[in-house]
Amino acid sequence: MKNLLVALALIANITAFGSERSKVKVTNDSTAIFKVYYTSPVSNKVRVNIYNEDGKKVFSEIIKNENGFVRPYNMSNLPAGNYKFEIVDNEDVRAYEFAFNNxxxxxxxxxxxxxxxxxxxxxxxxxxxxxxxxxxxxxxxxxxxxxxxxxxxxxxxxxxxxxxxxxxxxxxxxxxxxxxxxxxxx
Known part of the structure; x- marks a missing residue:
């Protein structure tokens, strides 16, 4: 009986831990600065890619984080056009499209x-x-x-x-x- 309770408690902890997902938000406070807000219940590596309207990757980096980060991206050196942020972690690939007027x-x-x-x-x-x-x-x-x-x-x-x-x-x-x-x- 004791082993059954320990097993059920372990399963409950794994299920609760696994149900917490990372969260991503992309904001634009000015015309050239975009911020990526990332939070996660676990430490992991996050890849941030930026693609232009032709689908060409114009920027990429890997960020090692403890539970989250806020990272500004200065787009002022890029030409005006449509772009996409892609945020990749162990759980998901999330994409955020936007038009940038430089x-x-x-x-x-x-x-x-x-x-x-x-x-x-x-x-x-x-x-x-x-x-x-x-x-x-x-x-x-x-x-x-x-x-x-x-x-x-x-x-x-x-x-x-x-x-x-x-x-x-x-x-x-x-x-x-x-x-x-x-x-x-x-």
């Missing part, structure tokens, strides 16, 4: 970026040095407008969009004073 603030003083978090979730970020009214339009693959709003950007503006109704081919268009500041397509 251009400095435009003549209107507005910086624009869009990150693609999943098939239908996108994060739009805007930044400027002064108050500015901008129009945000989102279009589907046939250029049909699925969203339009005007926002007053005071220093920074951000919004997460869930575009379940759009099946493919999403385009974000940001305009100021009737002039297209940036158009980003996925």
């Amino acid at each position: 251009a400095p603030a435009n003549a209107e003083g507005l910086t624009v970026f869009v990150n693609k978090f999943s098939d239908n979730k996108f994060f739009l970020g805007l930044g400027n040095a002064s108050n500015q009214e901008v129009t945000i339009k989102i279009m589907d693959e046939n250029r049909n407008e699925v969203y339009s709003a005007t926002e007053n950007v005071v220093s920074q503006f951000s919004q997460l969009f869930n575009l379940e109704a759009v099946k493919s081919g999403v385009t974000f268009k940001v305009m100021s004073n009737g002039i297209t500041v940036k158009e980003i397509s996925f």
Whole structure:
């Protein structure tokens, strides 16, 4: 009976330990700096890969961690385009796609970026040095407008969009004073 209890306790511990999974989050606080947040209940090696829109690996590193890390990635030396972070550990391969606009603030003083978090979730970020009214339009693959709003950007503006109704081919268009500041397509 004692051996049975020890065996059941061991199985319960293994099951509980095995059910805890690593967690990954990728954020963008500015236009060129992306941060990978990684936590895990166990120590392991994590590979972080960055791919360009042609699928070419432009950066790779292995991070040995004790239970997690926060790692900034400066993308300022890369050209504008669509990229993908790939985080690989002992459990999973996770991918985070995003559009990167490496251009400095435009003549209107507005910086624009869009990150693609999943098939239908996108994060739009805007930044400027002064108050500015901008129009945000989102279009589907046939250029049909699925969203339009005007926002007053005071220093920074951000919004997460869930575009379940759009099946493919999403385009974000940001305009100021009737002039297209940036158009980003996925």
